[in-house]
Amino acid sequence: MNVNSRYTLIAILVMGIVTFGIRLTPFILFGKNKTTPQYVVYIGNYLPPAVMAMLIIYCLRNINLYAFPFGIPEAIGIIIVAVLHIWKRNNLISIIGGTIVYMIGVQLIFV
């Protein structure tokens, strides 16, 4: 694949600037002696779990439930990750374990 250098460079800069901007904002806005607005605290508290749920669905958006393999490899992969993680609470084991099972699934079983 050919990488569009100009596009990629600008995109990376955009992500970098927005990320730094977010991390910098409290130092500019809520300096000492100023209280954080209530709605900012509220959104910051409850947005992350909603966004994480969205991102998981986003990852799964191209599954076709009406054609083989009906999303079964993804379902198995996610169950493996969840079981491993609830059991061991080790990010690395959960991610690698689930991914290997998924890869075996799509490469050897559901082909």
Added chain:
Amino acid sequence: MKRAIKAAFPITIPVMLGYISVGMAFGLLFEKSGYNLLWAILMSIVVYAGSMQFIAINLLTGGAGFIEIALMTLFVNIRHLFYGLSFIDKFKDMGKKKTYMIYSLTDETYSLLCSSKAPEGINNNLFLFSISFLNQMYWVIGTIIGSVAGSLIKFNTKGIDFAMTALFVVIFIEQWSSYKTHIPVVIGISSTIISFLIFGSNNLILPSMILITITLMIFPKQIDKKDCEENEEDVSYEC
């Protein structure tokens, strides 16, 4: 400086293990998506935000617009807005290092900075700086290993992108157990499914994020009430 790094190193070991392995996964995925080592390093230095870098692979290969990229970054990283609140005082007299400290304030660095104090005889500012700096080194080193491994080892990589889904599932489970209320999760799922049904799989993100924000703003009482009684320590920013 050397002594500060020596003192900081032991407490960064858990982050080292996590960052090198997740950094490797990122470097490997990025390489397999057609972006070489230099792009991977650039991303890990300029963006330096774990989950966002994985999303970025999707956005870049899909040719997403810059506004969509900016908004996605905003939503995925918005939680970082609160990390700084704990350090407004702590970073105050760090001079030139302050900019780096703010720039490198990731989830893991935040948690280490919150819980660590310099041992006797070590300058606390240098100590904190060493923690942040070491953590980013781990991330960049992991990225390099992953990217190089991806270009050297030829194997059937079909399905390797599931690592990103797995990462999000892991974060999801961690969040699930730290929140008393799961209404935001329900809002996230239903908003995304509604957007998916209306706008299709290619234009899913922006409408879902808007829908999530609006719905959260409509139900603050219901959501906050369930949480605030038992979860008060979440809202305090004192380290």
